[in-house]
Amino acid sequence: MPLRLLIADNERLFRQSLRKLLEGTRDIRVVAEAADGQEAVLKAQSTQPDIALLDVRMPKMDGIKAAKLMASLVPKIKILMLSIHDDDEKIISALRAGAMGYILKDADQKDFLDILRNAYLGKTHASPYLANLTISRRPGQPRTAEDRKGQFIEKYNLTEQELKILHLLAEGLSNEEMSRMVNLSRETIKMHLKAxxxxxxxxxxxxAAVLAVREIVG
Amino acid sequence: MPLRLLIADNERLFRQSLRKLLEGTRDIRVVAEAADGQEAVLKAQSTQPDIALLDVRMPKMDGIKAAKLMASLVPKIKILMLSIHDDDEKIISALRAGAMGYILKDADQKDFLDILRNAYLGKTHASPYLANLTISRRPGQPRTAEDRKGQFIEKYNLTEQELKILHLLAEGLSNEEMSRMVNLSRETIKMHLKAxxxxxxxxxxxxAAVLAVREIVG
DNA sequence: CTTAAAACCACCCGTTCGGGGAATTGACAG
DNA sequence: CTGTCAATTCCCCGAACGGGTGGTTTTAAG
Structure with missing residues (x-):
């Protein structure tokens, strides 16, 4: 089965040329495009891609926040961040948000494909010859984060749904935004919040958001 | 000049007997009493005591939160926490909230007075003979916290007032509660929030609260 | 003294929250 | 098939929030 990819970038031209480039491969298929962070999170949930390619700078919701939400809403997804600058301080934020790697937009096509495939295979380190690319592994939190989550749930007797809502809340989303994000009505969101x-x-x-940040999302 | 003390405990009897006990001393004067956390913070601002003695469990606002607010609203105040339990997990919270020490309610009177006086002098460690007391120093954050605060202010171009409001916000207070806390009108609070x-x-x-927790209050 | 910036307060107004009750659906055990 | 339990949704409603405009006082700088 091919690598199912989601592309999120505000420039349609970039998305389409990237799609064109990937059509030349047999093992990578673009299953969704998004023009902003919110759309990216929504499509990530509906299409369940293997990898999400997120531009750091996007309208409505930047790539960092989108990455955080994806990490909690679509746990098994692998995230790669896209950016123009390499010394951007957001690299750290991105990696802490759950991204596996960081790709510069002017990367060589071949290197770019290599990174995609390596990320798919779980290889989080950059190959030594990928000199002009900045890539780093996700901090050793995947398991730890799960544990913290579990402890948190049982400490407060939360349901999975409630925890999910709590994550969204900690990103400062309104009830309306949350409802669109998880495809529920505002009323349901309200009920979960009450609980x-x-x-x-x-x-x-x-x-609630402050507590969440202190005890789980960090 | 005598040591000016604020006592915050929900039990009037306890407060009064403590006051009685302290009347026997020449160097300690009770300048304020409070029956709950909110009142404690308010009186701490109006009377500017040297030391605040806060019960962990209080109505409206617990001692931990009160300690945090005091630390940001009345920076030079020294805080001692009172509790019945010694293995309370809240001890850590209290110390991180800015408390200098932790006193058990069944402490010997003499030891109790010693702790008060030592705290006044800035001695943060418990004397070795205070066996049934748990006391520990405030984490080495006073200077560091100041620095973080300063950096934060210049990073975002905040005013002192705005930072103060941000602290209150990070405790989950409503505009109304904030206004009472700093003795301003709700409209003024709203203006600072907008800024x-x-x-x-x-x-x-x-x-805003999430950002504050991540970058300053921790 | 003048100007500028910060702080304070007030009124209007639409949106969002948050609590309450109640109806619907779906799953699943009896 | 049926009770029932949890999740979801809707409606009502008062309170809180957030934006805008306008105005006064205080403080600092020139």
Missing amino acids: LFRKLQVKNRTE | LFRKLQVKNRTE
């Missing part, structure tokens, strides 16, 4: 406030013993979303 | 949202480039209080 969360009760279980976490807080009295509003701000306190 | 904060703009400068931090966030679009609501939740995002």
Whole structure:
């Protein structure tokens, strides 16, 4: 089966030329495109790609935040960040947000494909000859994060759904935005929030978000 | 000049007997009492005591949160936490919240007075003979925290007032609660919040609180 | 003294929250 | 098939939020 890829970049031209480039391969298939962060998260959930290629700078929601949300909403997805600058301080943020690697936009096509395939295979380190590319592995949190999540759930008796909502809340999303993000009605979101406030013993979303940041999302 | 003390505990009897006990001394004067966390923070600002003695468990706002707010609103105040349990996990929270020490409620009177006086002098370690007391120093953050604060202010071009409001926000307070806390009108709070949202480039209080937790209050 | 910036307060207004009750659906055990 | 339990959705409604405009006072700088 081919590598199923999602491309998120605000420039249609870039997306399409990338798609064109990848049509020349037999093992990589673009299953979704997104023009902004929100759309990217939504499509990641609906199409369940193997890898999401996210531009750091995007309208509505930047790539960092989108990466965080994807990591919690589509746990098995592999994320690669795209950017123009290599010394961007956002590299760190991206990697901490769950990204496996970081690709410069002016990378050589061949190197680019190599990175995609390596990421698919779980290889998180950059090959030594990929000199003009910055790539690094996800911090050793995947398992640890799972554990923290589990402990958190049982500590407060949360359901999976509630935890998911809590992640969204910690990104500062409104009820409306959350509802679109997980494809539920605002009312359902509200109900989950009520349950969360009760279980976490807080009295509003701000306190809940702060608690979430301190205890799980970091 | 005597040591000016604030006592915060929900039990009036406890407060009064403690006051009685301290009247027997010449160097310690109780300048304020509070029955809950909110009142404690308010009186700490108005009376500017040297030391605040906070019960961990209080109505409206617990001692931990009160300690955090005091630390940011009345920087030079020294905080001692009171509790019944010694193995309370809240001890860590208290110390991280800015408390200098932790006193058990069944402590010997003499030891209790010693701790008060030592805290006043800046001695943060427990004397070895205070066996049934748990006391520990404030983590080495006072200077570091100041630095972080300064960097944060210049990074986002914040004013002192705005930073103060941000601290309150990060505790999940409503505009109304903040206004009472710093003795300003709700409208003024709203104005500072608007400025904060703009400068931090966030679009609501939740995002602002999350950012604050990540970058300053930890 | 003048100007500018910060801080403070107020009113209007639309949106969002958050709590309450109640109806619907789906899954699953009895 | 049926009870029932959890998840979802809708409606109502008061409170809180967030944006805009306008105005006064205080502070600092020129």
